[in-house]
Amino acid sequence: MEGLHSSHDGMKPIQRKKFKRNKAPIDIDELERGITEGSRLSLAKGITLLESVAIHDKPAGQELLRRVLSKTGNSIRIGITGVPGAGKSTFIEAFGLMLTKAGHKVAVLAVDPSSSITGGSILGDKTRMELLARDPQAFIRPSPTAGTLGGVHRKTRETMLLCEAAGYDVILVETVGVGQSETAVREMTDFFLLLALTGAGDELQGMKKGIMELADGIIVHKADGENERLAKKTVRDYRQLAHFLQPASPGWTTHALPVSSTKETGLSETWEMIQEFKTVMKQSDYWTERRQSQTRSWFYSMINDHLVDSFYSAPGRKQQVAELEVKLLNDEITVAGAVKQLFDEQNQ
Known part of the structure; x- marks a missing residue:
């Protein structure tokens, strides 16, 4: 009989549900244990649970978050933005690989543009960052932006907490680089990094007041080959400009550096800049204020x-x-x- 399974030992037939299947109950204990032990699979499952729009998944997602909350807050959260073509993904991969080699665990939350029809991610982050995606000390999670103000997935903040509970001490949040996403990401990160191109002074005239006043650091990217000399000049221009702008963080003048991801130059200096920022902010207690501001926002x-x-x-x-x-x-x-x-x- 269709839909039935029977054996020849006299056992009763077992009815199979062909079209409807009850979803297996979520084992929060197992999920929590896997995440806190650093399992990337458990982390991915936990984030999927938090992102679920199903009503019955919401209590389980919040319970998971409540359980790991005491293990969060031990990372540095870095927002990364830039004009199209600035090479954000190339930089993130090179920067992330440098950090994992130095013993850090790096999580990348890449906020993708979404299809207006399907609402799914257009860009494949794992194909854009193949080497980093294969690194066991790294975790990459693309997030569709459909239906979310400013292009930032509404669960990105909760995702950051799960990543911290899983032991990731550096979290990179990549923005789509346009609109209100910069402000939203700035409000959920500790350090905000702007990627610019060589000779970009003219291009930033219209956006400097908006984005540059959010930036704690500016990277003049693709500073190699024929661009290297121009990149150094552009860095000097940005440094001068930074003195005339309202500082993004009290007691900190926005730093500018030339970086080549292909030549792997300027990456360690970028990390040193971020570490210096953290030290200065902690000395003035602004680090704690900023974290509290993130929670309030x-x-x-x-x-x-x-x-x-x-x-x-x-x-x-x-x-x-x-x-x-x-x-x-x-x-x-x-x-x-x-x-x-x-x-x-x-x-x-």
Whole structure:
């Protein structure tokens, strides 16, 4: 009989469910143990659990996070941004490999552009960073940005905590390099690094006030071959410019360095710059203030996320919004009137 399994020893047939299968219960104890012991597979499973939009997965994800919370906070969190073509992935791979060779464990959370149709990641981070992806001391996690303000996955902060619980002491968060993602990543990291290109003074005129005032360090990338001389000049230009800008962190003047990932020059100097920054910030207690600011920012962003989710989860809400949108486009109602109607009906 189709869908049944029987044996010849007289045992009763066993009914198989062909199309529906109950999801196996999540073993939080095992997941916690695997993560804290440094298992990359367990870490990946834990992050998938946190990223799940399934209602029944949320309590399990938060319980996992609560259990490992005491083992977090021991990393340095570095945000990395840059103009398209600056070579962020090339730099991250070279920088990450240098750090793992020095005994560090490096996690890369690469925030990818998303497909507007599928919502999935367009860029394959593991194919962009093949050597680092194969390094047992490294962990790479691409995150689709669909539906998230500023291009930063809403669970990136929680993912960082799981990585710290798994023993990763350097966490690199790569942004898409445009829009509001820089500010969002700046708010969740300790050190913010901007990758620029040689001779980029003109290109940064329009963005220097926005991005440069967020940057604790500037890397003039691809400083090799014919670009090497120009890169050094560009570094000098940035150093002069940094003195005229509001410092990104109190008591710290933004540093600029020439770096070639292909020649592996300037990488160790970049790490020394970050370590110097950490020392200076801890001496002034700003390090603790910044960590507290990260938590505060996370708290309020989660409140906003929850309010939006709660609003749209109400029965008929999306249909109501769609109907009001039609009225707006037909000039039958004002925007303020439409919003008032939505919330008046919600409070009835």
